[in-house]
Amino acid sequence: MSKAFLTIEHVDKSFTRGAMTNEVLTDISLSVNQGEFISIIGHSGCGKSTLLNIVAGLTQATKGVVFLEGKVVDEPGPERAVVFQNHSLLPWLTCYENVSLAVDKVFGRTKSKAERHDWVMHKLKLVNMEHAKDRRPSEISGGMKQRIGIARALAMQPKVLLLDEPFGALDALTRTHLQDQVMQIQAELNNTVLMITHDVDEAVLLSDRIVMMTNGPSARIGEILDVDLPRPRKRLELVSDRTYIAARAAVLKFLYERHKFVEAA
Amino acid sequence: MTPTAAATSNVTQLKPQAAAPTATVVPLPAPAAKKPFFSPRAKTRMMEWGATVIPPLLTTAVLLILWEVLCSSPTSSLPAPSKVVSDTWELIANPFYDNGGNDKGLGWQLYASLKRVALGYALAAIVGIGLGALVGASTWAMRGLDPVFQVLRTIPPLAWLPLSLAAFRDGEPSAIFVIFITAIWPVIINTAVGIRNIPQDYKNVAQVLRLNPIEYFHKIMLPAAAPYIFTGLRIGIGLSWLAIVAAEMLIGGVGIGFFIWDAWNSSRISDIILALIYVGAVGFVLDRIVALIAVAVTRGTANA
Ligand SMILES: Nc1ncnc2c1ncn2[C@@H]1O[C@H](COP(=O)(O)OP(=O)(O)O)[C@@H](O)[C@H]1O
Numbered sequence: 001m002s003k004a005f006l007t008i009e010h011v012d013k014s015f016t017r018g019a020m021t022n023e024v025l026t027d028i029s030l031s032v033n034q035g036e037f038i039s040i041i042g043h044s045g046c047g048k049s050t051l052l053n054i055v056a057g058l059t060q061a062t063k064g065v066v067f068l069e070g071k072v073v074d075e076p077g078p079e080r081a082v083v084f085q086n087h088s089l090l091p092w093l094t095c096y097e098n099v100s101l102a103v104d105k106v107f108g109r110t111k112s113k114a115e116r117h118d119w120v121m122h123k124l125k126l127v128n129m130e131h132a133k134d135r136r137p138s139e140i141s142g143g144m145k146q147r148i149g150i151a152r153a154l155a156m157q158p159k160v161l162l163l164d165e166p167f168g169a170l171d172a173l174t175r176t177h178l179q180d181q182v183m184q185i186q187a188e189l190n191n192t193v194l195m196i197t198h199d200v201d202e203a204v205l206l207s208d209r210i211v212m213m214t215n216g217p218s219a220r221i222g223e224i225l226d227v228d229l230p231r232p233r234k235r236l237e238l239v240s241d242r243t244y245i246a247a248r249a250a251v252l253k254f255l256y257e258r259h260k261f262v263e264a265a
Numbered sequence: 266m267t268p269t270a271a272a273t274s275n276v277t278q279l280k281p282q283a284a285a286p287t288a289t290v291v292p293l294p295a296p297a298a299k300k301p302f303f304s305p306r307a308k309t310r311m312m313e314w315g316a317t318v319i320p321p322l323l324t325t326a327v328l329l330i331l332w333e334v335l336c337s338s339p340t341s342s343l344p345a346p347s348k349v350v351s352d353t354w355e356l357i358a359n360p361f362y363d364n365g366g367n368d369k370g371l372g373w374q375l376y377a378s379l380k381r382v383a384l385g386y387a388l389a390a391i392v393g394i395g396l397g398a399l400v401g402a403s404t405w406a407m408r409g410l411d412p413v414f415q416v417l418r419t420i421p422p423l424a425w426l427p428l429s430l431a432a433f434r435d436g437e438p439s440a441i442f443v444i445f446i447t448a449i450w451p452v453i454i455n456t457a458v459g460i461r462n463i464p465q466d467y468k469n470v471a472q473v474l475r476l477n478p479i480e481y482f483h484k485i486m487l488p489a490a491a492p493y494i495f496t497g498l499r500i501g502i503g504l505s506w507l508a509i510v511a512a513e514m515l516i517g518g519v520g521i522g523f524f525i526w527d528a529w530n531s532s533r534i535s536d537i538i539l540a541l542i543y544v545g546a547v548g549f550v551l552d553r554i555v556a557l558i559a560v561a562v563t564r565g566t567a568n569a
């Protein structure tokens with residue numbers, strides 16, 4: 001049907017609780033190309049996580065369809081790996097075991113034991129976490145947990161990587177560092193990425209396109225901004241780059257002028 | 266983690282510090298260079314050890330003295346500790362004598378009781394975790410079974426004994442059944458609560474990985490619910506030990522419960538007191554064993 005790699009077609013989502021119906025998303029359509037890095041930005045509660053979960057298959061859309069390589073998405077699967085907002089590592093497993101759980105499940109039939117071990121170690125190296133492979137999630141910092149979460153997702157060799165505010169809970173310096181790492185990994189592996197964020201700089205720095213969502217209820221895609229900056233991108237050089245400044249201004253304008261966050265009661 | 270490729274490509278002066286907070290590892294105190302007779306660490310450890318051991322020793326000593334004073338008069342109906350020791354010295358010194366019949370040392374009596382508990386408790390653990398998992402995972406199973414469990418669990422353990430004697434026509438399986446039925450309720454209820462409380466995050470991870478039900482059971486469900494399951498198992502072992510002593514009093518034969526009853530019938534009060542001390546000690550050890558297994562299995566997520 002469509003040529004794009006990942007397409008979201010006229011997706012609506014409402015939650016019904018008893019007689020109450022909460023319209024969250026209305027008519028969301030988006031086409032994503034292979035290797036593209038898309039950020040979804042919007043005020044808190046507008047339905048970003050809901051949209052990501054629909055793409056992940058964890059939530060069913062009320063109306064509309066999601067296609068990945070022409071196939072309908074109707075259940076979760078490792079080809080759409082998710083890095084969850086709160087890392088979601090299993091606390092009884094070490095960092096290594098958290099990643100190898102995914103690797104054993106996804107490549108249990110196709111890779112030998114030694115190959116799977118190398119694969120896990122390679123992903124841990126990619127996020128610079130080999131040194132902590134035998135530690136448990138409770139023994140490492142928030143930024144390290146998020147990196148293990150990213151390693152676990154990458155280890156599934158997903159067609160699409162779904163990131164739900166991956167750096168939201170981190171301090172600014174750690175976040176900067178992880179953003180650089182994600183950029184570098186993406187350059188290396190050319191993943192297709194859908195990332196939720198509420199950080200304007202993060203969106204402009206990382207994305208090829210920024211999808212801006214209007215406020216809920218019944219949130220829709222308000223605007224899509226192309227970020228036409230060459231890669232590799234360097235944070236410091238971009239500070240004074242015209243395109244960067246313009247893109248940043250456009251997103252800020254959208255978020256804080258036209259779709260000002262109205263505090264709900 | 267400082268030498269990342271990312272950090273070399275577009276670094277600000279702050280970068281190393283940026284990395285620092287995530288990588289900070291609290292260094293262990295360096296070993297002391299000079300070696301005094303006791304190293305400072307050994308000294309503090311000994312003081313900590315003393316602080317935990319001395320108070321219970323003190324209270325025990327005070328209680329023993331109080332007991333000795335209160336029961337020292339010749340008209341006292343209960344023996345003083347010194348008399349208990351002298352009366353029961355034979356039993357203390359020979360825990361494993363065997364004169365045939367019920368005339369066995371306290372070691373054998375406890376062993377017989379422990380064997381019954383081990384069997385009944387193991388059955389209760391297996392069946393309890395299975396039923397608890399069912400009730401925790403399925404809304405329909407919960408609706409159907411929970412009310413039944415809530416009623417059955419209030420029945421006192423010994424009330425089951427006549428019924429099980431009628432069913433099994435033998436004391437041994439009846440005692441094991443009483444242990445089973447006593448220990449199973451806390452296991453079922455705690456397992457079900459643990460499984461109902463598995464965070465959505467873990468379920469999402471399982472779904473993304475497409476774990477099948479069997480993988481989900483042993484890779485997510487059991488470890489996630491393990492701290493709750495062990496709470497149930499710990500309550501269960503305590504109740505089992507409470508129940509076995511009472512059940513054996515009625516059933517007779519070899520076992521610490523009947524030993525106590527037998528001693529009462531032949532007015533050997535000192536023997537009763539010694540047996541009670543052993544029962545308490547074994548109960549304490551059983552509880553500690555389950556707690557230590559919990560810590561080992563859950564890797565520290567359960568409380569010791
Ligand atoms: N499972 C659910 N049941 C009912 N309402 C939900 C559920 N999940 C999300 N919502 C509602 O959908 C809206 C959007 O939530 P979410 O997607 O988490 O927002 P965001 O990630 O943008 O902050 C919120 O108003 C929230 O209350």
Ligand SMILES: [Mg+2]
Nearest residue numbers: 048049050085
């Ligand atoms: Mg969210």
